[in-house]
Amino acid sequence: MNGWVGNILRVNLTQGNYTVEELDPDIAKDYLGGGGLGVKFLYDEIDPTIDPLGPDNKLIFSVSSLVGTGSPTTCHCAVVSKSPLTGAIGRSIMGGYFGAELKYAGYDAIIVEGKSPEPVSLWIMDDDIQLKPAQHLWGKTIPETEDMIRAEIEDEWRARGTQRTHGEWIARETQIASVGPAGERLVRLAAILTDKGRAAARTGMGTVMGSKNLKAVVTRGTKPVMVADGEAFKQAALAIQEILKGNDLTGNRHPKYGTPIAPPLWNTWGVLPARHFQAGIFPTEAVDKIKGRSYRASILLRGKSCFSCGMGCGRLTRVAEEEFAGSGEGPEWESVALLGICCGVDNLAAIAKANYNCNELGIDTISAGNVIACAMELFEKGIITEKDVGFELRFGDPQAVVRLTREIGWREGFGDILAEGAYRMTEKYGHPEFFMGVKKLELPAFNVRAMKGMGLNLATANEGANHMRGPMQNLELIGAPVKLDPLQTEGKAEWVKKLQDSMAISDSIGLCGFLDWAPITDEHKAALLEAVTGEGYTVDNMLLAGERIWNLERLFNLRAGFTKKDDTLPKRMLEEPMPEGPGKGHVCELDQMLPEYYQLRGWDENGVPTLDKLTELGLEPI
Numbered sequence: 001m002n003g004w005v006g007n008i009l010r011v012n013l014t015q016g017n018y019t020v021e022e023l024d025p026d027i028a029k030d031y032l033g034g035g036g037l038g039v040k041f042l043y044d045e046i047d048p049t050i051d052p053l054g055p056d057n058k059l060i061f062s063v064s065s066l067v068g069t070g071s072p073t074t075c076h077c078a079v080v081s082k083s084p085l086t087g088a089i090g091r092s093i094m095g096g097y098f099g100a101e102l103k104y105a106g107y108d109a110i111i112v113e114g115k116s117p118e119p120v121s122l123w124i125m126d127d128d129i130q131l132k133p134a135q136h137l138w139g140k141t142i143p144e145t146e147d148m149i150r151a152e153i154e155d156e157w158r159a160r161g162t163q164r165t166h167g168e169w170i171a172r173e174t175q176i177a178s179v180g181p182a183g184e185r186l187v188r189l190a191a192i193l194t195d196k197g198r199a200a201a202r203t204g205m206g207t208v209m210g211s212k213n214l215k216a217v218v219t220r221g222t223k224p225v226m227v228a229d230g231e232a233f234k235q236a237a238l239a240i241q242e243i244l245k246g247n248d249l250t251g252n253r254h255p256k257y258g259t260p261i262a263p264p265l266w267n268t269w270g271v272l273p274a275r276h277f278q279a280g281i282f283p284t285e286a287v288d289k290i291k292g293r294s295y296r297a298s299i300l301l302r303g304k305s306c307f308s309c310g311m312g313c314g315r316l317t318r319v320a321e322e323e324f325a326g327s328g329e330g331p332e333w334e335s336v337a338l339l340g341i342c343c344g345v346d347n348l349a350a351i352a353k354a355n356y357n358c359n360e361l362g363i364d365t366i367s368a369g370n371v372i373a374c375a376m377e378l379f380e381k382g383i384i385t386e387k388d389v390g391f392e393l394r395f396g397d398p399q400a401v402v403r404l405t406r407e408i409g410w411r412e413g414f415g416d417i418l419a420e421g422a423y424r425m426t427e428k429y430g431h432p433e434f435f436m437g438v439k440k441l442e443l444p445a446f447n448v449r450a451m452k453g454m455g456l457n458l459a460t461a462n463e464g465a466n467h468m469r470g471p472m473q474n475l476e477l478i479g480a481p482v483k484l485d486p487l488q489t490e491g492k493a494e495w496v497k498k499l500q501d502s503m504a505i506s507d508s509i510g511l512c513g514f515l516d517w518a519p520i521t522d523e524h525k526a527a528l529l530e531a532v533t534g535e536g537y538t539v540d541n542m543l544l545a546g547e548r549i550w551n552l553e554r555l556f557n558l559r560a561g562f563t564k565k566d567d568t569l570p571k572r573m574l575e576e577p578m579p580e581g582p583g584k585g586h587v588c589e590l591d592q593m594l595p596e597y598y599q600l601r602g603w604d605e606n607g608v609p610t611l612d613k614l615t616e617l618g619l620e621p622i
Contacts, residue, residue: 306475
């Protein structure tokens, strides 16, 4: 095979063994790789009604078809499972170098089954597969885990009589994906991290990994990834690279300022998640403290790139201020928005420290910031008290955000309640109307009363409120590839469907989501995919594959018990008019867009794919 390497590693943790299976070429072609391939395996192999934290759930690491070829910005490894946070399809994308190294080891996917009786790590070194005891790693943070594993690798190579420098090189080249204390303690917001900062963060994939007593997956490979047409690949890759270099966002602002360039623009449009989405605007002087230029001047050490990417939009940072001292990767924009603006905090040092806590303990920063802000609103409204929390919990308190990220990760104090997620917390206190999320997944940094297309995307995204499944911010705020009025509903259903299908493709072939911000077209994607695989891809059949993936996820959710009523938004977004800014007086008129969206998707009025649509996509009805 070209692009794919043709092998699936199936690991049974209960039995402590593994098998290597051949990847079906037809499935690879129809589902592209990455997220699409992972969803296909999960749909075929589990009952969607199972307990997501039970041994019958499966955890799938699936690598995109372009990863390892050197194609621009292709690094993604998808992690797929039934989500313990939502009960729906769980799916998260991890950048860094792990995916490429897994491909070089000779595997397109790992399917993890069962549960180990004791903590273990899975080591994949080309054809040498081992499950190693990991009791000594249990309870360690992400950085501690990575450092200890790399030290073990160095010790092993020194024991073979090799020079220390060679052992150090092997240890650096080895890639590790692990969970921290949050995953071990079944925090429903738990993430899987690689390279101490790149995360499969959303939907609790780290929780599933922890439930299986799997501490880490360690991989290094030396095998090639083959390309069907080298010259066509070179030309397709160079065309994309030139576009990325020439685009102001991907060629200038992202490398210079990273993702935290967003606050001023988001504030201008009034779509920030200020004070738990009560408002869409944050004071200008507060935004100035956390925007990209201030970030660059105060805490940035240098940029950081993922595999095969020259943007370097990752941020390596250090906080010298004694109260919040620390270092690590990030915070990225969504972390700044949710751990900062959503909590009413404009202290960049504190936001960075809370982000470090999340990276070290293995927590999704979006869900963490959202659940903390939700608790702040409940406290200020008198629904919870100091007795519940252990201290006063008010918007704008940086120390509280830092403290609670630690408590969530260790399930200590009030953090034990927050660790269940905002939906379960608001249910516990009898006020589910204060949950800001979709399908039990907390909202990202968009106040969709002033951003109607994003509202439709979040309401219909299969895993819940994920802005990257249909990135309408590109059109409604940035104006790429076209500019749409964020306050209008007309035409949004068509664009949401297009972007959702397009991102299903990008996530499955491995392209970074930022390429959809640059003028990268479906023609570019298809040319690159065909040059790598030689499987006869065109724009039309590639788009059909994206739609097939989206519909299979929908079928999974329907089998899990989800219905049309779950394609909705928080009451605040639907009924409480925006109090200020360009969207003042607006709500998100989801009811005006949803029927058209269903129709464009080929679904019936209840959001169920019709037989005609399933036949077109080659899918079986539920």
